[in-house]
Amino acid sequence: MKLENMYETLRNIHGPQGKWWPGSEEEIIVSAVLTQNTNWKNVEKALENIKKDCKNNILHCLAKMSTQQISFLIKPAGFFNIKAQRLKNLLTWLKNYDFDLEKIKTKNIEEIRKELLSIKGIGKETADSIILYALELPIFVIDAYTKRLLNRLLGIKLKEYDQYRLLFETTYPKDVALYREFHGLIVEHAKMFCRTKPLCELCPIDSCRYKNAKD
Incomplete structure (x- = not known):
């Protein structure tokens, strides 16, 4: 998998998330x-x-x-x-x-x-x-789940928060709805499959580097 395909892959697995973060x-x-x-x-x-x-x-x-x-x-x-x-x-x-x-x-x-x-x-x-x-302005949110998925799925490990943020913002168009849903999808996948102790046998992403390294 490439970062360019990550959003589509996660959306196919988890379905549309919409705004994701609830509340006014x-x-x-x-x-x-x-x-x-x-x-x-x-x-x-x-x-x-x-x-x-x-x-x-x-x-x-x-x-x-x-x-x-x-x-x-x-x-x-x-x-x-x-x-x-x-x-x-x-x-x-x-x-x-x-x-x-x-x-x-x-x-x-x-x-x-x-x-x-x-x-x-x-x-x-x-x-x-x-x-x-x-504020509904396009900036990509990076959390521990994002770093985990990038490392395990793509073998990407960076030093600084803003390096991760800019990686997403230069790969994907600056779009509020896209960034909201993408962040939500990352969190959902990390909670469901890519936990601290991952459930690799249940994860539908076969191209995962972490999963393949364990085989």
């Missing part, structure tokens, strides 16, 4: 922080707590809360004190734009990304997730 733009921004070092079920519990307290305008509502109040609401997501502070830092940045995501979208992607990465606690994966899924 505001919920995605919050969940991008909450999902760090935890599973999605825990994120959902934390989001439910937030939505009970914040009926409308989640970002405005959270911005008015203390770090301690946020910490209590997001407790199910784990590392709640750290994540509460990260959320507060992110909310301070959003407040500069009056929480108007359309204002942020008028800037170019690199400028938005630079600002997000200057926020304490916001790393590249979180920043890119916000840009792609909440």
Whole structure:
């Protein structure tokens, strides 16, 4: 398999994923922080707590809360004190734009990304997730699953996050819907077959280098 065929191969196996990341733009921004070092079920519990307290305008509502109040609401997501502070830092940045995501979208992607990465606690994966899924701008999200699949399927192992990102962005057209679905397909495949201990005997990708190396 070549990287050029990876999207089509995964889509044929798992079917269309669509947007993949659930929730409104505001919920995605919050969940991008909450999902760090935890599973999605825990994120959902934390989001439910937030939505009970914040009926409308989640970002405005959270911005008015203390770090301690946020910490209590997001407790199910784990590392709640750290994540509460990260959320507060992110909310301070959003407040500069009056929480108007359309204002942020008028800037170019690199400028938005630079600002997000200057926020304490916001790393590249979180920043890119916000840009792609909440701001709906074309940037490819790289996570541990992506690195695993590239290594096992194609024998590609790079040093830097942005090397992986640019590899996808120079191979595939810059398209929000494509990047969203592709990222979703990678995660689905990694969870279903290409786990830490892979289920190679069940995986339908016969050209996998890792699988063939084990034969």
